[in-house]
Amino acid sequence: MRLPAARGPLTDELITALRQPAGSVPLFGAGLALDPPTAALADDDLQLGLWTCYELHYAGFTDAQPGWEWEPELMSWTRALEDLFSSALRSCVSPAPMPAGESIAEHLRALIDADSGPELARHLQSNATAAEWREFVTHRSIYHLKEADPHSWAIPRLRGKAKAALVEIQSDEYGAGSVSRMHSELFRATMRSLGLDDSYGYYLDQAPGVTLAISNLMSYFGLHRENRGALVGHLAAFEMTSSTPNRRYGKGLRRLGGDAAATRFYDEHVTADALHEQLAAHDLCGSLVADEPELADDVLFGAACALHLDNLFAAHLLGCWESGHSSLRMTETEQLTGCQIVVTATGTGAVVG
Numbered sequence: 001m002r003l004p005a006a007r008g009p010l011t012d013e014l015i016t017a018l019r020q021p022a023g024s025v026p027l028f029g030a031g032l033a034l035d036p037p038t039a040a041l042a043d044d045d046l047q048l049g050l051w052t053c054y055e056l057h058y059a060g061f062t063d064a065q066p067g068w069e070w071e072p073e074l075m076s077w078t079r080a081l082e083d084l085f086s087s088a089l090r091s092c093v094s095p096a097p098m099p100a101g102e103s104i105a106e107h108l109r110a111l112i113d114a115d116s117g118p119e120l121a122r123h124l125q126s127n128a129t130a131a132e133w134r135e136f137v138t139h140r141s142i143y144h145l146k147e148a149d150p151h152s153w154a155i156p157r158l159r160g161k162a163k164a165a166l167v168e169i170q171s172d173e174y175g176a177g178s179v180s181r182m183h184s185e186l187f188r189a190t191m192r193s194l195g196l197d198d199s200y201g202y203y204l205d206q207a208p209g210v211t212l213a214i215s216n217l218m219s220y221f222g223l224h225r226e227n228r229g230a231l232v233g234h235l236a237a238f239e240m241t242s243s244t245p246n247r248r249y250g251k252g253l254r255r256l257g258g259d260a261a262a263t264r265f266y267d268e269h270v271t272a273d274a275l276h277e278q279l280a281a282h283d284l285c286g287s288l289v290a291d292e293p294e295l296a297d298d299v300l301f302g303a304a305c306a307l308h309l310d311n312l313f314a315a316h317l318l319g320c321w322e323s324g325h326s327s328l329r330m331t332e333t334e335q336l337t338g339c340q341i342v343v344t345a346t347g348t349g350a351v352v353g
């Protein structure tokens, strides 16, 4: 993957620097203030900046100079963005603390049952057009093409039953030894069936901040040991809210003529996540909180953050579609020419006037 196009002063500074030898360019964090601060959760420039810094720990960029991953100046630059992201999350998400001695699994279930976000899955099942479906899959490619990787950061940070439960979940996510069954590979098949390009990061420039924030949240939790409770809580919320919407997604794609290859990613999650939800809530979160009771509130915070960002994402898509707009970002060229991206059935990123 190549470095993305800049979206503002932060990413302009960052991406220019990453093309130079590591450490040879000072980083100032230009314009590090957002009004209101909660705008950080969907800010294009900040979220792309974070995503780019984090990506140095994943697949990286072919046109970034080596050595930046652990460059001290970049780490403090990243930290400044993380502080804005974290403050915004704390402002928006504050689940009630868990009373000592109660079950974390029950509290996770109560948190999820109390959530009433926009009905994106229902829309995709019953009403979405093929173009809206392609947009949805384009957004989701930012995470699903590296599905499970961010939660793997927790493996060396856990012990005993919690570690075993996480490894069992992750093994399924990675296909249990079979590349063709890896969830990221199943998603690539879904993309291809919709005429989308399944290359890793292909649609990064089209993904708005609200989409990048979903991946950034996992990386932020995953790359800091102190956030291990939030990371497993996040995974639990993922798994516990997966089966029903994935059943709807599968039905939605079949309604539009999707074949077994198109829907396998979603069908697989209906069954796999019915088990993963139990593993995550009881064996993973339950065991971690039994060992480290002081992490209970972090687990709930991570779960609540997952729900909140998913709701922002759903509201963005439904709001755009309701008003007749694409939910994807227009590239600079398209903005200049007043064109809009339309992902076609036969190709990708086609532009129409």
Ligand SMILES: [Fe+2]
Pocket: 147, 173, 183, 269
């Ligand atoms: Fe999965």
Ligand SMILES: [Fe+2]
Pocket: 169, 173, 239, 272, 273, 276
């Ligand atoms: Fe899962």
